[in-house]
Amino acid sequence: MTRLRFQLLLIVLLVVLVAAIPAARHTLGHGLVLLGGGQLSQFQQYLQSLGAWAPVVSISLMVAEAVLIPVPVTIIMVANGLVFGLWAGMLMSLAGGLAGALAAYTIGRQFGRALVERLLPAASLREADRLMAKYGAWAIVVARWIPGVPGDPVSYAAGLTRMRALMFVLLTTVGLVPANLVTAYLGVEVAGDVPFVYWLSGWLIVAAVWLGWRVLRRRCATGT
Numbered sequence: 001m002t003r004l005r006f007q008l009l010l011i012v013l014l015v016v017l018v019a020a021i022p023a024a025r026h027t028l029g030h031g032l033v034l035l036g037g038g039q040l041s042q043f044q045q046y047l048q049s050l051g052a053w054a055p056v057v058s059i060s061l062m063v064a065e066a067v068l069i070p071v072p073v074t075i076i077m078v079a080n081g082l083v084f085g086l087w088a089g090m091l092m093s094l095a096g097g098l099a100g101a102l103a104a105y106t107i108g109r110q111f112g113r114a115l116v117e118r119l120l121p122a123a124s125l126r127e128a129d130r131l132m133a134k135y136g137a138w139a140i141v142v143a144r145w146i147p148g149v150p151g152d153p154v155s156y157a158a159g160l161t162r163m164r165a166l167m168f169v170l171l172t173t174v175g176l177v178p179a180n181l182v183t184a185y186l187g188v189e190v191a192g193d194v195p196f197v198y199w200l201s202g203w204l205i206v207a208a209v210w211l212g213w214r215v216l217r218r219r220c221a222t223g224t
Contacts, residue, residue, distance in 0.1 A: 043075065044082045054083060059096040066100025066152045067107065067119070073097075077180060081187020089184035090177075097176045098169065101155040105168055108159025116156045128153035137167060144175030 047054045065073045080089035131139040143154040
């Protein structure tokens with residue numbers, strides 16, 4: 001457990017280090033300006049111009065969104081599909097989403113509610129607490145699947161409740177993958193229609209996961 005805590009704290013320290021380097025700060029700052037203005041095509045060209053550094057910037061921006069800066073993370077995920085393609089874009093968004101979630105989880109677990117209350121709006125933290133009280137650990141998945149509900153406050157709340165790190169990573173991955181895949185596909189096919197087979201497959205996956213979740217919660221409730 002000590003080693004795992006060190007690895008999680010390292011993520012936060014790396015974010016702080018990148019922000020402290022002038023060149024890195026300028027690069028991330030320019031990306032934030034483009035995202036803040038909703039300039040998706042310019043952000044796409046910007047990432048492409050960075051070459052091998054593009055994945056680092058994309059992941060760093062997603063971590064920044066999770067822990068402090070309110071940038072539109074969906075635009076980053078769509079841009080990942082535009083720049084890196086379907087599967088690489090999905091994996092890039094998953095890596096960034098997981099890194100950001102782990103950073104938020106670590107802050108909540110290591111530094112407590114006093115700091116989290118300074119980072120999050122009171123309403124967001126109350127909603128995260130409500131979801132955790134209602135769904136338990138599965139709030140990590142639910143928060144990622146409900147439109148309009150940000151998942152990062154729940155990551156903080158999971159850290160505050162000292163959820164096991166492995167469980168947190170697994171549930172966050174389950175919550176992130178569907179959205180990462182859909183947004184990457186939208187990035188690849190932004191000008192075209194989504195084939196019916198993709199919609200059908202998506203609904204079948206969601207239905208299967210939902211039914212599995214209901215069965216699991218029923219078994220947990222009955223103790224069987």
